[in-house]
Amino acid sequence: MNEFVAAASLPARCSWVALSSHRDDRGALVAIEGEADAPFSIRRVYFLHGTAPDAERGFHAHRELTQLAVCVAGSCLMLLDDGEIRSIVRLHGADRGLVIGSMVWREMREFSDDCVLLVLASEHYAEADYIRDHARFLEAVTESRQ
Numbered sequence: 001m002n003e004f005v006a007a008a009s010l011p012a013r014c015s016w017v018a019l020s021s022h023r024d025d026r027g028a029l030v031a032i033e034g035e036a037d038a039p040f041s042i043r044r045v046y047f048l049h050g051t052a053p054d055a056e057r058g059f060h061a062h063r064e065l066t067q068l069a070v071c072v073a074g075s076c077l078m079l080l081d082d083g084e085i086r087s088i089v090r091l092h093g094a095d096r097g098l099v100i101g102s103m104v105w106r107e108m109r110e111f112s113d114d115c116v117l118l119v120l121a122s123e124h125y126a127e128a129d130y131i132r133d134h135a136r137f138l139e140a141v142t143e144s145r146q
């Protein structure tokens with residue numbers, strides 16, 4: 001499994017964002033600003049924690065939503081699929097975020113015991129924005145390219 005997948009091989013609409021850490025003898029502080037570090041205005045924040053090591057999450061794409069995921073503690077694997085390119089990346093370290101754009105299928109697994117995955121989102125929660133069937137995702141992403 002690749003520890004790091006270079007930006008060039010990430011699926012479409014996905015990219016890494018470097019986050020500045022303000023580090024001093026007290027520790028580190030990382031700030032994330034909307035329309036600056038996150039390439040959208042932030043309307044929702046959620047985080048995953050206490051995830052069972054054998055749990056698998058995600059298995060969906062979003063029609064419109066863009067998100068920025070930062071693993072602020074521990075690590076997990078994320079599979080990203082734009083219908084053509086499938087990449088598996090390891091999220092770890094609070095100094096780097098992963099932008100996941102619309103119409104990208106994602107699956108998450110191999111959460112470490114201490115994993116805290118912070119996600120900033122461009123929209124409020126809306127079940128109607130989800131595509132939870134991979135075959136339907138492939139149809140929709142193909143249609144969106146035409």
Ligand code: TYD
Nearest residue numbers: 044045046048056057058059060124125126
């Ligand atoms: P789910 O979509 O299953 O999470 P994942 O894609 O990570 O596997 O969401 C779990 C539950 O949390 C489900 O009942 C919906 C709810 N939820 C919210 O209420 N707000 C949110 O912003 C998110 C992401 C989920």
